[in-house]
Amino acid sequence: MLRPLLLLLLAFALSSCILLVEDEPQRPVQPVQPVTPVTPVQPSIVTPNAGSYTYRCSGGTLVVNYLDNNNLRLFYDGAFQNLGVVRRSPTLLFSGGVYTWEWTGSRGTLSVGGRVVLSNCAL
Amino acid sequence: MRRITLLTLLGSLVLVLSSCIIVGTIPVSSFRFDSNWQRNTDLRYVFCSNKTTQMRYKFRAPDSSVISTISERYEGFASGNTINLNRPIADLSRDGSDLVFVDTVTFGQGGVPQSLPAGVSQQSIIITPITPPPSITGRTTVTVTVTTISGSQYSGSYVYDVYSNCP
Secondary structure (H helix, E strand, O other): OHHHHHHHHHHHHHHHHHHHHHOOOOOOOOOOOOOOOOOOOOOOOOOOOOEEEEEEEEOEEEEEEEOOOOEEEEEEOOEEEEEEEEEOOOOEEEEEOOEEEEEOOOOEEEEEOOEEEEEEEEO | OHHHHHHHHHHHHHHHHHHHHHHOOOOOEEEEEEEOEEEOOOOOEEEEOOOOEEEEEEEEOOOHHHEEEEEEEEEEOOOOOEEEEEOOHHHOEEEOOEEEEEEEEEEOOOOOOEEOOOOOOOOOOOOEEEOOOOOEEEEEEEEEEEEEOOOOEEEEEEEEEEEOOOO
16 A cells, blocks of 8 residues: 555656756757958068168169168168158068168068069068 | 589589489379279279179389288278278289289178178279169278388278169
């Protein structure tokens, strides 16, 4: 007489456990946000230390005098030409008048009026 | 008669003095400079940094034994750099009454406008006329000073325009 009653209680207990487990609320599925592609950041080219540098280029030599972080002067066409920094990435670019000096960190190019006159300049 | 004698003596004195001046020649004189590139427009000698460039200087020194030292000074106008070199007299060759120095000019960085490899001499250079582009990229003043054993100094200098993209 007692055994069926115990079995019945055990059945109830187990079912309540199952119910407890099943009663846990389900979380709503979050919509997946579209991933924006990341553009890699180009590192800035550092201006060489202030001072005078004589570069050897395809076409001859060029003397560039870095005055500070943003300004330089170079000797071309028989006179000193003053140039200021325009950008630092992806290359370091100085410009002044018709003269442009582009420095990659290891090689330089001098252009006059948009025409390359000295290229592959290195120390 | 006394007056004629006095005039004769004075004339003789003048002649003796003038002969003394002729005997006392300057030991070092007449500095001349050139290179193997000569600008057509004004016939001045220039350096071409994109070509093999040779520089030559000479000076009149009939007696080499009176020379103590030869020094060279290179001043770069664009770079602001200056180098001083002592040139052994053995690097110069004799051409009659002249002593001659020839060497190849090396351009580039190194804190100097150019450097001259030592020990190269005794060579002739062929001067080529050129019409360089307007792109003067430098200006180098070369000064040579010769000191004699008596301590006297004689010097000469020349300004070379430096070009890139010489044809």
